[in-house]
Amino acid sequence: MPVITAPHAFNESQLYVDLEPIFGRSLYLKCEGFNFAGSIKLKAAIEMVETAERDGVLKPDSILVESSSGNLGVALSIIAASKGYRFLCVTDSRCNLSTRLLMEALGSQVHIVADLDANGGFLGARIDYVRELCASDDRYVWLGQYTNPGNWRAHYRTTAPEIAEEFPELDVLFIGAGTTGTLMGCARYFREWHRPVRIVAVDSVGSVAFGGKPGRRMIPGLGMSMRPPLLDESFVDEVIRVEEADTIRACHRLARRGFLFGGSTGTVVSGAMDWLSRHDTRGLTAVGIAPDLGERYLDTIYQSNWLEALYGDELLLDEEEITKDPRGGEPRSRASRRRPDA
Numbered sequence: 001m002p003v004i005t006a007p008h009a010f011n012e013s014q015l016y017v018d019l020e021p022i023f024g025r026s027l028y029l030k031c032e033g034f035n036f037a038g039s040i041k042l043k044a045a046i047e048m049v050e051t052a053e054r055d056g057v058l059k060p061d062s063i064l065v066e067s068s069s070g071n072l073g074v075a076l077s078i079i080a081a082s083k084g085y086r087f088l089c090v091t092d093s094r095c096n097l098s099t100r101l102l103m104e105a106l107g108s109q110v111h112i113v114a115d116l117d118a119n120g121g122f123l124g125a126r127i128d129y130v131r132e133l134c135a136s137d138d139r140y141v142w143l144g145q146y147t148n149p150g151n152w153r154a155h156y157r158t159t160a161p162e163i164a165e166e167f168p169e170l171d172v173l174f175i176g177a178g179t180t181g182t183l184m185g186c187a188r189y190f191r192e193w194h195r196p197v198r199i200v201a202v203d204s205v206g207s208v209a210f211g212g213k214p215g216r217r218m219i220p221g222l223g224m225s226m227r228p229p230l231l232d233e234s235f236v237d238e239v240i241r242v243e244e245a246d247t248i249r250a251c252h253r254l255a256r257r258g259f260l261f262g263g264s265t266g267t268v269v270s271g272a273m274d275w276l277s278r279h280d281t282r283g284l285t286a287v288g289i290a291p292d293l294g295e296r297y298l299d300t301i302y303q304s305n306w307l308e309a310l311y312g313d314e315l316l317l318d319e320e321e322i323t324k325d326p327r328g329g330e331p332r333s334r335a336s337r338r339r340p341d342a
């Protein structure tokens with residue numbers, strides 16, 4: 001029975017969902033949303049804060065400041081509240097309302113940047129704001145998740161060994177890329193492992209993380225509007241890019257089977273299923289990482305008005321056709337669902 005006194009002391013690290021019954025291909029999805037921060041970013045937050053404490057950078061009167069699309073902000077809010085620091089999260093208008101309210105409920109301050117930068121993202125504007133703040137008052141401490149080695153080290157120390165322990169025969173690992181902390185920590189760990197593991201980075205179309213044209217991205221978490229400073233592509237075997245429409249279809253397909261995951265999980269699952277469909281998967285052990293759960297996205301990814309306004313009303317029609325009867329029947333159409341007695 002785990003008994004804790006600090007909110008960041010608990011993290012479920014052994015839970016996997018086998019997606020074979022839902023997608024027809026085996027992929028073990030490592031669920032990282034079961035902790036008090038609700039996401040994988042708790043790991044990076046702990047590592048970065050505790051390193052800053054050890055290095056004497058964080059002092060009792062320090063004010064933590066960080067640019068985050070939400071999940072790191074929530075994780076830092078929890079740690080700051082528990083340890084007695086003040087915390088200011090600099091985010092942008094893509095941050096979900098519920099995430100913002102959550103940070104405020106935990107006692108943090110939230111600043112929302114509304115101006116797009118030259119790459120069509122908000123990141124440059126968010127970072128400029130943080131820099132100005134730090135220059136104006138030396139109580140501000142910016143952990144800098146985009147450059148802080150603690151971000152990847154957290155996953156080298158925890159996420160990767162957790163997977164290695166459960167899957168000694170692992171062949172391929174699918175990892176969504178935002179700051180690339182998760183990607184680089186896992187990739188570095190498995191490079192040193194007893195057998196080769198194919199490291200597949202999953203990015204969103206419109207992200208410039210691995211090159212490519214900038215474009216509209218509405219789902220927070222994955223993708224970057226600049227090249228991630230932590231990224232070292234020599235550790236990455238392959239990059240796959242996923243359209244947001246496919247991300248949303250994957251999220252809804254999972255939700256219709258009772259698994260409500262966040263947007264980046266939809267991206268990882270969609271990219272992984274596409275990859276698996278193009279390879280010989282006999283005897284292959286494949287794992288993907290699900291960074292968070294879906295409740296934070298009820299007013300976006302799981303809200304029909306939001307979806308229709310951005311992607312049109314055809315987006316989920318195919319998905320409705322594909323959704324199988326959980327009792328094992330044939331695919332059900334929209335019409336047959338509307339009239340269950342038909």
Ligand SMILES: Cc1ncc(COP(=O)(O)O)c(C=O)c1O
Pocket residue numbers: 039041069070071072176177178179180181182183220221222262264265291292
């Ligand atoms: C939901 C979600 N998915 C994926 C990521 C990407 O993880 P990383 O920054 O380690 O690349 C993040 C990062 O904030 C996230 O919040």
